[in-house]
Amino acid sequence: MTAGLYVHVPFCLTRCGYCDFNAYAGLGHLAPRYVRGLEAEAALWAGEWRNERFGSVFLGGGTPTTLEARDLAGLLARLRDRFDVAPDAEVTVEANPDTVDQAKLSALLEAGYARLSMGAQSFDPRVLQSLERVHSPGSVRRAYANARAAGCANVNLDLIYGANGETLGSWRRTLEETIALGPEHVSAYALTIEPATPLGRKVQVGLVPPPDPDLQADMFGLACELLGDAGYDHYEVSNWSKPGFECRHNLGYWERRPYLGLGAGAHSYRDGRRWWNVRPPGEYLDMVEDGVRPIGGEEVLTAEDERLEEVFLKLRILEGVASDSVAAETAAAFVDDGLLARRNGHLVPTERGMLLLNELVLALAG
C-alpha cells in the first residue's frame, strides 16, 4: 500500500468569494522563504516516514504555480531526496490558467510534474464572474493548449456547477466545451456555500440566493450523462476520468491510505491518527525554521470514527462497502430504492445514491 504526499502552497493572486481553503492573497513575498520552509519540514518527517513508499505527490493550494518554476522543480527534487517516492509516482501540480505560460509549463513537465490540474470552473463568463474568478474562458483554452503543446499528457479540468445565475443550458455548454477539449480527467463540484466566506455571508444576508439543490441534482445528472457518453468513467462523487487516468493521489484519501501533508494547514493521516499543521503561513514558517514540527492539532480515531469514515469514504468511490459490514435490512431498502447496487459482495452507490450519500451513510453507519 503506497502513501500520498501532499504539499500545500497557500498563495493566490486574489481570493475567490466561495473558497474557504487555507489561501492568502498578497503574501507572495513569502514565496522563496516558504519553499525553504517546506524543505525544512520535509526533513522533520523524513525519518518517521522513511519506510513508506509514496505513490503520488500532489502540489495543491492555494495556487502552487504562483511559485517560480525553478523553485517548484527544486522542491520536487528535494522531496525525492528525502522520501521514497516511486519512480512511476503520479505527480500533480494545480495551476491557475493565468499563472502558466508555455515556458513555465515546459519547465514543470521537465521537472517531473507530469499531471496538471487546472481550475477552469466554467466556460460561461457570467458564471466565472458570479464565482469572482478573475480568469476568462479564453485564458482556460489558451492554458490548456499551452499544456498540450508543452507535451502534457495528463490534464485535469476542475468545474463548478450551481453558481447563482447558471442555468442547465449554460452548464451543458461548459460540459460540451470541456469534452471538446478532451482532458484525461474532469472534476465537477456542486458549488457549496461555506459560511465563513464572502459568498457565504452574502447568502446569509440574502444578497445572493443559495444554490437550488434540485437544479444542482439536474446538473449532476447532466454531467453523468454527457461525460459518460464521452467515455469518462465516473469513479467518485465529483470525479470522472478516461480509463486508467483516475487520480491516484485522491483515491488514497477515499481508500484510506496514509498521507503526509506538508505546508501551512496541511493534514496528515497514518495509523488511525490524523494531525494538521498550523494554518497561518507566518506561524508555520516560524516553527519549521526553529526545527519544530508545525503541528496545530491532532485526533486519534476511535473505532466508531473509523467505522464512519470507512463507510462515508468508500461509498464515495466504486469500491463501496462490504455488504456484511452494514445493516442488511437498511441496505436492502436502499437497493430496492435504486440508491445502492450490489457488486462482488459490496454495496456501491448508484448515481442517484451518490447525490444522497449523507443520508445513506447515516442510515448505514449511524
Place this chain on the structure above:
Amino acid sequence: MTETTHIRNFCIVAHIDHGKSTLADRLLELTHAVAEREMRDQYLDKMDLERERGITIKAQAVRLGHQAGGRTYELNLIDTPGHVDFTYEVSRSLAACEGAVLLVDAAQGIEAQTLANYHLARDAGLSIIPVVNKIDLPQADPEETARELGELVGWRPEDVLRVSAKTGEGVTNLIERVIELVPAPQGRREDPLRALIFDSTFDPYRGVVAYVRVKDGVLSSRAKIRLMAANIESEAEECGVFAPEATPAPELGPGEVGYLVTGMKDVHQAKVGDTITIAGRHRAREPLPGYREPTPMVWSGLFPAEGGDYSELREALDKLKLNDAALRYEPETSQALGFGFRCGFLGLLHMDIVKERLEREFGQELIATAPNVEFHVVRDGRVTVVHNPSEMPQPGTYDHVEEPVVLATVITPSEYLGPVLDLCQSRRGELVDMKYLSPERAEVHYHLPLAEIIFDFFDQLKSRTRGYASLDYEHWGYEAADMVRVDVLLHGEPVDAFSSVVHRAKAPQYGRRMVERLRELIPRQLFDVAIQATIGSRVIARETVKAKRKDVLAKCYGGDITRKRKLLEEQKKGKARLRRVGRVDVPQEAFIAALRVDERAGEKR
C-alpha cells in the same frame, strides 16, 4: 365570633376588565384590612400567573371590618373567578354569599359576562347591588350605563351607585349600601354543622386547606369533621379567617367565612361544593344543595417534548392535581408522540393555565395536541364516550354521534350585528333570540357546538367586531351532529396525533388546511411523501413532499475528512431528534406547528 346580624357576605361579579380586582383593593384599603405599605395591586390574586394575566383563577375570601352606626360589621368579600371555564366554581362562591355587587364599566356598558354573572347571582337568590364603575374615565357614560344596568336588575337609574374603584370615589358609600342591602346570614349555632367548601387548595406544609362558609352550627378548630359527598372523616387542625392573611380563630360560627386546615392530604377529597359536618352523632342529615363533580369539557393530549421524560411529566401532573381538583388525566400512547397523557380541562383557559404551570412551575416542555370536545357515540341506544379523536370509530359502525352544545350570549355594537350573525351561522349556530339593549347595542343568543367555540371562535368574534363584542356561554347539552373523523396519513401511515373529529361539511376544508400546512413543515425525505387527509378510506385532500435529491459533500480530500465526519455526527444528532412515523422522519417542530390552533377562544387576550 361575630353575631350573624353583624355579618355581611358578598361578592363582586363583573365582566373581565370592568374593575373587580381594583374595587377589591380599594375595599381592603378603606377598611384598613391591609396596611398601606403592604398594599399591592390585585392583592387577592395570589398566584403570579393570575397577576400577570390579570385574571382570578382561584376564589379567595377576605374579612373586612367596618364601623357604621356605632356598630362593627364583619364583611366577608368572596372573590369569584371571572371566566366561563369556572362557572361551577363561581356558582359555589355565590352560594357562600347573600349579596352580590354587579359591577359594570361606565365606558363599556353591560357585557356578556355581566349578564351571565347576573343570572347566576339571581338564580342563587342573592341581593344584587348594581354599580357603575370607572366614572373617572373621560369616555365614561355613567348615565347610559346606569340606565342599562337599572333596566337589567329592575332599579331606577338614579339609584344605581356610581363609583371609581381607581380613585376611591363612592366606595365608602358602596360599603354602607352593602351593609344596608345585603341580608344578614341565617343559621343557628345550635344546629348540626353544615359548612360549604367553596374552594380548596393544597399547602405543601399543612396539606389540604378548604375555604369554607359556615351555614349552620359551629366549626371549631380541632373538630372531627366529615365531608358528606366524599364520605370521608378527618381531624381538623386549625380554622381561621382571612384578615386578609390567614389568622387562626378558635371557631367559625354561622354565617362566617374562613379557612379550615382539614388534616387531609389529597385535595380531591375536599372538592368544591362539598359539605363539611361534624363526624359522629351530631352530624347533619342533609348536605347543602348544589354539589357536583367537576366535568372536563375540553381534552388534549400532553406529551413530553423531545428529551422530556414521561415519568417526570406524570410526577408534575400528580403535583399539579394537588391543588387543581378539576384536572383529569389518563395515560395515553401515541405512536407519533410516544407516551403521554390525555388530559381533561374545564375549558380552554383552564387548559392553558395547566400547560403554563407545567412549563413554568415544573419545567416541563410539552407538545399538546389540538383540543377537542367529548363526543357521545351512540349505537343501539348505548353511548360510548370518546374524548380522543383517534378513538373515534369509523363511520358505519355506529348509529349517530352527539356533540356538546352551548347557549352562547354575544353582546355587540349594533353596527357589527351582521358579521356576528354571519360568524355564528358559519359555525353551525342556531339563533335563539336577539334583542337591543339600546339602539347602539344588541344581545344575541345562539346555540353553538362547543367544538366550534374552542376553534378560534373568540378571536374571530373579536376581529369581526374590532374587539367590541363580548362572549359568554353555558353548557346546554348534547345534540346529534354529523361528525366524522378525519385522519392524516404520511406515506400511507395514519398519524394519530393529527386525527380530528370535525363536521362532515367542514371536513374537506379542514383536511386541505392540514395537508397544506404539513407540506410546508415536513422535510424532504429520500422518497416522495404523500400527505393525505382521509375520512375512512376516502381521501379528501392530498399533497406531496417531493423526494430530496441532493445531500452530499461535493469535495472530500485530506483536511475535509475530519470536518466531514463531524458534520455527519451533527447530522446524526439532528436525526435522533426526529420522530419516525412509518418511514417518514418528522421534526418535533412540525408536530408543534401543525397542532397549534392559531387562535384561542374564550381567553382574555
